[in-house]
Amino acid sequence: MDENTVKYLHTQNMKNHRKIYDSKDGHQIKCVHEDGCYSYIGKIVQDFDPNLILELGFSWGGMTKVFEDYTKKGVSIHAYNKKCGRSPDKSLFGKRVEFHWCDLLTKPYEPLVELCKDKRKKLLYCDNGNKIKEVFIYGQHLNVGDMIAAHDYPKEIYHDWDLLIGKTKLRDTRQDVANMNSVLKNFEPVEHDLFLEKGFSDRFWIKVRS
């Protein structure tokens, strides 16, 4: 872990963030990412140009709307969340966005596993509260050329697990981390200029081998 990552880990403070995405059609949707990151994430997704987006954890649908705003009309967006107090206003989304209510972590959710194997070029966006397990359970089924993205990567996913023990609320074991790394070894980080510039790098990986 380099010095900058450590600094990021200890100084990240979301309390002062506005936590709103201003959509291109003028709506304000709750979203839990850092202010200013939406256009960067959107641009990376636009450049990657997927045909299918799978979002794990949608809450109020803020990031789902980013995906809708930054992708072409034919792109399907499936978003998943367990039943909880948060829910998106469906009237703000077009027909190509589908919300699914389900538990993704207790056991693999088979309809999603099948979509991960789909031949279309896809983005798997892991933001479901446990990236370590999500990357393993679902990322292993992706095809060469597909992309995984994980919000909070420096905080929740790090190869040098010992440095994180006691610093996160996660209850993952070393075996969970080893499982995730066994999937990520087939992926390469996407060093997009915008992310390097803004300090959001190391959140996106492309599958390069099966």
Ligand SMILES: C[S@@+](CC[C@H](N)C(=O)[O-])C[C@H]1O[C@@H](n2cnc3c(N)ncnc32)[C@H](O)[C@@H]1O
């Ligand atoms: C960080 S929020 C997602 C934020 C959203 N992607 C955004 O950018 O606004 C994580 C979501 O994962 C959901 N979640 C937690 N555990 C889950 C599980 N086992 N299966 C499905 N969803 C889960 C929570 O209900 C919560 O809404």
